[in-house]
Amino acid sequence: MCLLFSPVRMDDACPSSCICTRDSGTVTCRDGDYTEVPRDIPEWTSTLTLTGSNISTLQRDAFMTNGTELEMTTLSLSYNGIQAIEPYAFLGLSQLHLLDLSHNQLEFISSRAFHGLPELRSLYLNYCVSPAATTQLSDALNTQSLRNLHRLELAGNKLMSIPLERLDVFNLHALVLINNSIEIIGEENVTTLYQQRRIRVYLSLNPFRCNCELEAFYYWLKNSSQCPDAGRLLCSEPEAKRGIPVEKLRGEEVDCMNENLEAVSYVFLGIVLALIGVVFLMVLYLNRGGIKRWLNNIREACRDQMEVYHYRYEQDSDPRLANVAV
Known part of the structure; x- marks a missing residue:
């Protein structure tokens, strides 16, 4: 069974x-x-x-x-x-x-x-x-x-x-x-x-x-x-x-x-540009006296010239000033 x-x-x-x-x-x-x-x-x-x-x-x-x-x-x-x-x-x-x-x-x-x-x-x-x-x-x-x-x-x-x-x-x-x-x-x-x-x-x-x-x-x-x-x-x-x-x-x-060198070159370029900017600012700072005198001379020359133009304008306007030497 x-x-x-x-x-x-x-x-x-x-x-x-x-x-x-x-x-x-x-x-x-x-x-x-x-x-x-x-x-x-x-x-x-x-x-x-x-x-x-x-x-x-x-x-x-x-x-x-x-x-x-x-x-x-x-x-x-x-x-x-x-x-x-x-x-x-x-x-x-x-x-x-x-x-x-x-x-x-x-x-x-x-x-x-x-x-x-x-x-x-x-x-x-x-x-x-x-x-x-x-x-x-x-x-x-x-x-x-x-x-x-x-x-x-x-x-x-x-x-x-x-x-x-x-x-x-x-x-x-x-x-x-x-x-x-x-x-x-x-x-x-x-x-x-x-x-x-x-x-x-x-x-x-x-x-x-x-x-x-x-x-x-x-x-x-x-x-x-x-x-x-x-x-x-x-x-x-x-x-x-x-x-x-x-x-x-x-x-x-x-x-x-190459990829690393490219990255380094960009960094180097940035550093160089930054140094150039610093040098430029230093030159401006060291020569600020000479630059100031140069600007003053330009301003004086411009003022003298403007006075001449103004006087000639007055001569043209007033005949009595025609024979006066400038």
Whole structure:
């Protein structure tokens, strides 16, 4: 009786609204009315696709069947309503090679969300991370559990910077950061990119601020082939450079030394002009006596001349003064 009513699963069982193909090890679930990962996924599953559902949370035992861990190699959870990734959500999936959580609505990501995935090669988190979860994403990705990660996609998440503290922790071959809000790639990240030459970084559709803070990245872009979409990287600021490809800038436009020298030159010019003004005022002060005498002489000469004009006017008016010499 116990064996009769125990939840023994059938190898050929397939969740409702799903298509299961045993030969390829694929289970595809689209537009199902799921609020959590189906629990009757066949044990032989190697590729799992869950799209268009309303999954809100990934629990610790989401990928276990009757206490048995599934040996999946590919997992896709695209276009769901997932809002949180709980601690150890994927623990037990030691053979998982690909995880796709793109186009969800992640509001919370546990720092241990990706623990227990030593064989994970590809992680897709495109258009799914809310601004509130950005910091949590960084904590979750910086784990030794992802040491074999080859491809990481983080497109369309409004990221302000690369959310990886150290790129050398992973075995990354491709890092996709297109269509985010990255303005500057810092010198520390650039140094790591020089060291990790196998990495290809995709950065188009980011609003780069093309000032001297971009200097290290600019020279990396010019001297490296690690950015396949380098020609599509455009300046957003300042206004005068908007729309100009970053790699088309002149070196002096992002040279911090030139910018500093220009600032110093303006300061120096101001000091020189101020000194000239002080010298001029001192000359006026020291020669105030001579200037005063010069002004008095001009005033006396003008007064004498005015008296002559006045007397001649009186001569013209009075004939009796015509024979009087001036």
